[in-house]
Amino acid sequence: MPCPRCRAEIPPGADKCPVCGFVLSTPATAAPSRVACIACGELIPAGSAECPSCGAPQTRAPAPNRAASEDDAPPLLKDSSSYLVEEPVPDEAYRLFEIAQKAGKGAMVITRTFPQKVRERLGGPPFPILWLSNVGKEDTVRPKDLExxxxxxxxxxxxxxGVIFLDAIEYLVTNNNFLTVLRLVQSIRDQVAINNGxxxxxxxPSALDPHQLTLLEKEVDRVIPGSSGGSAASGR
Structure with a gap:
């Protein structure tokens, strides 16, 4: 065949012109007419939906996405932030607290629940628990001693x-007044903000009137609805 550039004769089978060096275009490789079955290996017509020999479908199912577990999820509680969990009993709040513990955060619990019960529920490494009670014992704070x-x-x-977990605000309100307790919440909120806590x-929510609840909600970065089906017994 003649060279498209210089018209010199190109020998059969050559990929370029021997005179001017013009490179001939390589013809596109045709798609294979038969392919191996993905199950039995038998050669079957390309594009077949299933193998005529073994009946296996020829489309590979995509690998299932692994369901993200709770531990894989990014931490919900961010540093220098405050969260209000609204729930009849503190089940969701305890769950979030445990996640923070597993992430290696330090922890302090302020509660009306007897400390031994809290430790049995949470386990993990020791952490300070302040028991709100008028019983004078070590690690006990009287509910009126907000300072x-x-x-x-x-x-x-x-x-x-670390994490400050307060699950006894209703008890503090009954022993003081709401505005005094709100000032305590504001103080703790500011302390965690400046200390990366x-x-x-x-x-x-049913323990406070709507106005009080609104004031509390304004003092936090996020309001989290808890489980509406919490058990009637709180274990206190």
């Missing part, structure tokens, strides 16, 4: 920069 409570939180955050607050 001592605030100081304990401040000292903890200076050491640990986390404030986790659980409240039973």
């Amino acid at each position: 001592k409570l605030s100081l304990a939180v401040e000292q903890f955050l200076a050491r640990e920069k 986390v404030f986790l607050l659980s409240v039973n």
Whole structure:
């Protein structure tokens, strides 16, 4: 055949012109007419939906996506943030607290629940528990002594920069007044903000009037609805 550029004769089978060096285009490779079955290996017509020999479908199923587990999820509780969990009993708040513990955060619990019951429920490494009670014992804070409570939180955050979990705001309100307790919440919120801590607050919405609940919600970064089907017994 003649060269398209110089018209010199190109020998059969050559891929370029021997005179000017013009490279001939390589013809496109034709698609195979037969392919191996993905199951039995038998050669079958390309594009077949299934193998005529074994009946196996020829489309590979996509690998199933692994369901993300709770531990794979990114941490919900962010540093320097406050969260209000609204639920009849603090089940969701405890769950979030446990996730933070597993992530290696330090922790302090302020509760009306007897400390031994809290430790049995949460397990894990030891962490400080402040029991709100008028019984004078070590690690007990009287519900009216909000200054001592605030100081304990401040000292903890200076050491640990961890999670403060308060699940007894209703008890504090009944022993003081709402505005006094709200100021405590504001103080803890500010302390966790400047110390890269986390404030986790659980409240039973039915224990406060709507205006009080609204004021609480304004003091946190996020309101989290808890389980509406919480058990009637809180284990306290």
